[in-house]
Amino acid sequence: MPAASLTARCINGTICRPFSTHSTNQALRTALFFPGHGVQRIGMISSWAEAFPRTSKSFIDEMDTTLGFPLSKVISDGPNSELNRTENSQPSIMATSILILRILEQEFGFKTTERVDVTLGHSLGEYSALVAGGYLDFTPALRMVRGRAEVMAQCSRRAHQKSGEMYGMVALICEPDHLQSLISAIREFLGPGSMGSKDDSSNEMSSIQQVLIANINSKNQIVLSGSIERIKTLLVQLRQFGGHDPRAVRLKSDSPFHSPIMAPAAQYMRTKLDTTEITFPAKMPCVSNVSAMPFASKENLKDLLSRQCVETVRWWDSIRYLDQERGVKRWIGIGPGKVGRNLVGKEVGRISSKGGGVWAICDPREVEEIMRALEKSEHEDVDNS
Structure with a gap:
């Protein structure tokens, strides 16, 4: 693996520290995390589209064009029975998460590579984390999530037809x-x-x-x-x-995710990842659900991302690793709902600590306040270093 280059992090023009994209002992201060399946709700992009029409329209057009059908209409209008179908809910959640990130970057000048040290995502959210971290481009990642979700839905239907069980x-x-x-x-x-x-x-x-x-x-x-x-x-x-x-x-799911029933989805991912462009090393580390450690190589990423379909999501271990071993102090949740923030906050307990915090960016009305709190905590961290 090539040695990761050192780059300076900046906050409002002030050089804070160098970072190495794949150093195993470099302190990491800010984590960006994304939610998984089950947080979908009708209208979850509507408030963002109304508040930031310029960024939202181009993104929504890109999403619908990529998938070849108006997923945006399903997200905006439902009905719930349609949105909750695995093949719709999963790309909807992933796309909504990346839309919010794009709005932060384009409307608020949030520089992800300068303000974030590491990404991670819960289950489905791992794909958003890989996009945010620069490992995958949004368009192929969205297609892959949709295809994976279609296979997962088929797995669930076949299991029910074969056994008659729920x-x-x-x-x-x-x-x-x-x-x-x-x-x-x-x-x-x-x-x-x-x-x-x-x-x-x-x-x-x-x-x-x-x-x-x-x-x-x-x-x-x-x-x-x-x-x-x-x-x-x-x-x-x-x-x-x-x-x-x-x-x-x-839980609000009729599918047994992360179980052997999903073996065909794991095989789909192995095949798909072999033909998908992956950047490694990328902009920053991304923590795997399966290993609870950063992906170590391109082959390691392909292996673990495929196995994630049928193996345990070690979310607690991932949070503890970043909190206790890597020194993460600031946790920014991006995507629908606040379930992820609650899980992280329960473990790290830094809701209002000096230089630290846990935030969930899921409502456009809260963005400015959260951005101010984040900037304040960054400066406190620099002052204490």
């Missing part, structure tokens, strides 16, 4: 000091290739019978993915035999 995702919330033992108990009950029962595990369980830990989101929340009935069976066993009674919340 599939989806269930969040489990527990006390923070119980999380590790809960994860251990789940893995013990699931076993290799198990459907969630200690008694009926087998070495070669069909993918449609498996339940997996899809996300480890925070110090007190994980998400299970797979057959809803088998997840219910697992919860009964955890309560009766495992000594755990987590609160279970069914």
